[in-house]
Amino acid sequence: MSQLTARNLSLAYENNIIIENLSVDIPDGKITALVGPNGCGKSTLLRGLSRLLKAQSGGAVLDGQDIWKLPTKALAKRLGILPQGPVAPEGLTVHELVAQGRYPHQSWFQQWSREDERITREALEITGVLEFADRPVDTLSGGQRQRAWIAMTLAQDSEYILLDEPTTFLDMAYQIEVLDLLHDLNLERGKIIVMVLHDLNHACRYADHLVAMCGGRIVAQGDPMQVVTEEMVQEVFGMECRIMPDPVTGTPMVVPLGRSAKLARQLDLVNECHVRVLASA
Amino acid sequence: MTAHAAKTASSNTTRILGSRALLLPGLLLCLVLLVLCLLWSITLGAADISPETVYTALFNFDSTSFQHLIIQTVRLPRVLSGVIVGASLAVAGAIMQGLTRNPLADSGILGINSGAAFAVVLAVFIMGDPPLSVYAVFGLIGAAVGAGLVFTIGSMGRGGATPLKLTLAGIILTSFISSFTTAILISDQETLDKIRFWTAGSLSGREMSLLAQTAPLMIAGLVGAVIISRQVTTISLGDDIARGLGQNTGWVKIVAAVVVVLLAGGAVSLAGPIGFVGLVVPHVVRFIVGVDYRWVVPYSAIFGGILVTVADVLARVIIRPQELPVGVMMAIIGAPFFIWLARWKVKR
Numbered sequence: 001m002s003q004l005t006a007r008n009l010s011l012a013y014e015n016n017i018i019i020e021n022l023s024v025d026i027p028d029g030k031i032t033a034l035v036g037p038n039g040c041g042k043s044t045l046l047r048g049l050s051r052l053l054k055a056q057s058g059g060a061v062l063d064g065q066d067i068w069k070l071p072t073k074a075l076a077k078r079l080g081i082l083p084q085g086p087v088a089p090e091g092l093t094v095h096e097l098v099a100q101g102r103y104p105h106q107s108w109f110q111q112w113s114r115e116d117e118r119i120t121r122e123a124l125e126i127t128g129v130l131e132f133a134d135r136p137v138d139t140l141s142g143g144q145r146q147r148a149w150i151a152m153t154l155a156q157d158s159e160y161i162l163l164d165e166p167t168t169f170l171d172m173a174y175q176i177e178v179l180d181l182l183h184d185l186n187l188e189r190g191k192i193i194v195m196v197l198h199d200l201n202h203a204c205r206y207a208d209h210l211v212a213m214c215g216g217r218i219v220a221q222g223d224p225m226q227v228v229t230e231e232m233v234q235e236v237f238g239m240e241c242r243i244m245p246d247p248v249t250g251t252p253m254v255v256p257l258g259r260s261a262k263l264a265r266q267l268d269l270v271n272e273c274h275v276r277v278l279a280s281a
Numbered sequence: 282m283t284a285h286a287a288k289t290a291s292s293n294t295t296r297i298l299g300s301r302a303l304l305l306p307g308l309l310l311c312l313v314l315l316v317l318c319l320l321w322s323i324t325l326g327a328a329d330i331s332p333e334t335v336y337t338a339l340f341n342f343d344s345t346s347f348q349h350l351i352i353q354t355v356r357l358p359r360v361l362s363g364v365i366v367g368a369s370l371a372v373a374g375a376i377m378q379g380l381t382r383n384p385l386a387d388s389g390i391l392g393i394n395s396g397a398a399f400a401v402v403l404a405v406f407i408m409g410d411p412p413l414s415v416y417a418v419f420g421l422i423g424a425a426v427g428a429g430l431v432f433t434i435g436s437m438g439r440g441g442a443t444p445l446k447l448t449l450a451g452i453i454l455t456s457f458i459s460s461f462t463t464a465i466l467i468s469d470q471e472t473l474d475k476i477r478f479w480t481a482g483s484l485s486g487r488e489m490s491l492l493a494q495t496a497p498l499m500i501a502g503l504v505g506a507v508i509i510s511r512q513v514t515t516i517s518l519g520d521d522i523a524r525g526l527g528q529n530t531g532w533v534k535i536v537a538a539v540v541v542v543l544l545a546g547g548a549v550s551l552a553g554p555i556g557f558v559g560l561v562v563p564h565v566v567r568f569i570v571g572v573d574y575r576w577v578v579p580y581s582a583i584f585g586g587i588l589v590t591v592a593d594v595l596a597r598v599i600i601r602p603q604e605l606p607v608g609v610m611m612a613i614i615g616a617p618f619f620i621w622l623a624r625w626k627v628k629r
Contacts, residue, residue: 052521076527083521089382091296092518092572103515104527134299156526 003028004049004079004160004192008058011041011048018044019216021058026160026209031186031193033207033224035200037237041216042196043084043164049194050081050162076104079160080153084196085169088137094148095133098123101155120155126189127151127181143174147181154185161185163195167202175199179206200237204228204251212236228252297569304576307569311583318590319364323356325594327602330356354489361496362487363593363607364586366548367558369499371585372506373544374559375566375577379513380537383444384564384622388424388545389556391451395458396427397549398480406465406472413494420550421498424542430454482555482608484593495551502543503582509536510574517572555608557615558585564622588614 004026011019018041026032026049034042047053049060051067060067067075080101088097101123102116124130127147132140137148146166153161166182167175183206185191197203203210204224212220212227214236220227233241233254240257247253298307323335330338330348337343338352370388377386388394400423404415435450436442462480466473478485512533516523523530548555566580589607596610 050525052524071527072524072529073527076525081521081525083519083525086519086522087382089379089517089572091567096571096573097518100515100518100522100526153525 003063004060004194006045006049006058006060009045009048009060010056010058011044011053012056013044013053017056017216019048022216022218023058024211024218024221026192026194029186029190029192030208031182031195031206032209032211033203034194034196034211034213035198035203035236036213036219038198040213040236042211042213044216045213046081046162046164046194046196050079051075052081052083073104076156076158078158079162080156080158081162082149082153082164082166084164086149088145088149090138091136092138093134093136094129094140094151095120095124097137097148098129098133098151098155101152101157104156119157123151123154126154126185141174142170143177146170146174146178150178150181150185154191159190160192160194163193165196165198168198175202182206200228200233200254201246204253205246205249224252228254296567296571298571304570308576308579308583311580311587315364315583315587315590318587318594319360322360322363322590322594323352325597326351326356358487358489358492359484359593360590362492362551363484363589365492365496365499366484366552366555367562367585367587367589368582369502369544369548369585370555370558371562371566371581371588372503372559372578373541373548375563375574375581376506376509376513376537376541376544377559378563379517379572379574379577380534381442381444381447382517382519383447385444385448385560385619387557387560388541388548389554389558390448390455390560390619392427392431392454392458393424393541393545394427394549394554394556395455395462396425396430397421397423397546398554399423399458399462400426401550402462402465402472402476402480405476406469409471410475413491416491416550417495417498417547420495421542421546424546424549427454427458428538428542428545476553478606479553481606482553482611483606484552484589485604485606487551491551495547498543498547498550502540502547505536505540505543506578506582509533509540510578513537513574513578514572517574553606553608555589555611557611557619558588560622561615561618562588564618 006022006024009019009022010017022045034045036042044053048055054068062070062075062078099116099120102120105116106112121130124133127150129144129148129151132144132148137145140148150166166178170178179202182193182195186193207224210221210224210227211218212232219236220232228243230241230243233239242255242257244253244255298304320332320335324330324332330352334348335352338346338349342353343349374387377388377391378384397420400419401416404411404419408415431447431451431454432442434454435447466477466480512528515526515528516530516533520530562581562585563577566577566584570576570580592610592614593607596605596607599605
């Protein structure tokens with residue numbers, strides 16, 4: 001069962017066709033990760049699913065309705081999108097940013113309400129940026145800033161949250177912090193999350209459903225446990241690797257071989273070492 | 282950025298009016314300040330007139346008094362022109378900066394003023410002594426064409442309309458069009474005599490009749506700016522974000538463009554191309570009230586009025602009994618500010 005789908009979707013920038021005739025179902029209730037090499041069309045697909053990019057043909061469908069036929073605010077109430085690397089105007093405070101998330105719920109007759117304030121505050125709390133509410137966004141650290149943007153999307157109060165590379169430009173600790181937050185939002189608040197990730201290991205850890213793309217096509221999709229194989233990584237990323245169980249989560253962990261022959265020779269040694277470590281544990 | 286660095290940076294960017302409760306009283310205070318500036322400006326001139334006489338001339342007009350006549354026919358149109366032109370240019374700048382996320386956006390820099398100025402000069406050149414309504418019509422057309430050209434040139438190539446490309450396109454178009462304006466003025470003595478002072482941006486000799494022709498445009502623009510101010514805040518987060526929040530950004534941009542053309546076209550028809558007002562004022566205002574355009578727009582209007590009024594007073598007293606065009610005065614104030622801004626605020 002899936003409410004958000006793409007049907008025979010073709011997307012292009014000017015005359016440069018990125019995706020042709022693609023169909024995909026976004027499973028309900030889950031975290032879906034779109035992965036693939038640079039230029040494979042994963043961000044483009046996300047833009048097509050969220051009406052940031054108009055389809056050449058085919059379309060994205062939400063609950064049986066073409067998303068381009070829904071009123072803009074009606075769609076925004078159901079589906080929030082956070083593009084890659086958003087930059088807030090200088091001086092905008094975190095509270096002001098998050099309050100903008102209430103935009104689709106407001107109109108000429110329905111200006112700022114107590115309900116808006118309550119939901120804004122809740123979004124600030126959940127994402128852990130309440131203490132920075134009165135600070136300008138541009139003075140926060142990368143991780144805090146990204147959480148503030150997620151809070152804005154959260155204040156939108158939509159069932160779907162789409163994110164384009166939410167961890168790019170962040171230090172490793174902040175990457176995990178952001179992914180943990182998204183995981184909690186899915187688990188505790190039932191948000192359906194669709195995100196583009198460039199780190200396959202992050203995708204394996206945090207996604208319930210993986211969509212691997214290459215050259216504008218979907219190469220593989222499904223549970224990362226089943227989908228992520230050495231052959232798949234070779235096909236999608238053109239990279240040799242070994243897959244091992246992540247020592248913490250048990251999810252697939254991709255270890256690149258690299259092109260150096262020396263490395264490849266040492267691999268057996270490492271394997272041995274690994275076995276010994278596991279045996280002694 | 283480390284947490285420590287983040288903390289020190291925040292102290293530089295905290296706005297002056299931190300509490301929302303202060304915004305409305307602050308606005309009223311600025312309005313009072315504006316009125317005081319206007320009254321000060323009216324008393325100054327070739328003959329200084331006492332504030333008492335100004336008061337009676339305004340509220341108890343005596344048509345036999347020479348001083349009353351000066352106030353009603355010369356000084357009042359001048360200060361009213363100054364305040365509406367200042368408000369219009371400042372608000373146009375604020376809207377453009379919010380919409381394009383470009384700190385250097387200003388109707389002077391983005392070629393709109395010079396487009397309007399060229400159209401007006403062309404009208405005077407062709408028609409000799411055109412009816413006053415022609416100024417406004419040509420000013421609007423010129424502003425719209427100038428804006429369209431700069432945006433088209435600035436959006437060409439990769440990456441669309443970046444701040445740097447838009448600014449360069451504006452500066453190139455401004456120098457290009459201004460040279461044509463100069464060519465007409467040099468070749469035609471009559472046109473030159475008529476509007477020589479005007480082309481530098483001037484409030485001297487503005488008549489009530491021209492003010493009456495152009496003010497409705499600017500008032501319509503100001504009302505439009507207030508109406509779309511909330512939308513400008515949202516679109517200032519970026520086009521994709523605004524669309525993701527359900528904003529119909531296409532409409533917002535069209536309405537904003539019409540508002541800017543009304544404001545800048547009207548202002549230039551009345552007082553010539555006065556630069557830098559739209560650049561300087563919104564930055565100062567955002568420093569005081571933050572980036573919510575529901576407040577930036579009204580504050581910019583009042584600050585713009587104050588700035589042009591004060592610049593005009595300075596332009597009149599600095600080389601007495603001669604006077605400078607207010608546009609020149611604004612350039613003296615604005616150019617260093619522009620350099621500071623380009624140095625510190627433009628990242629790309």
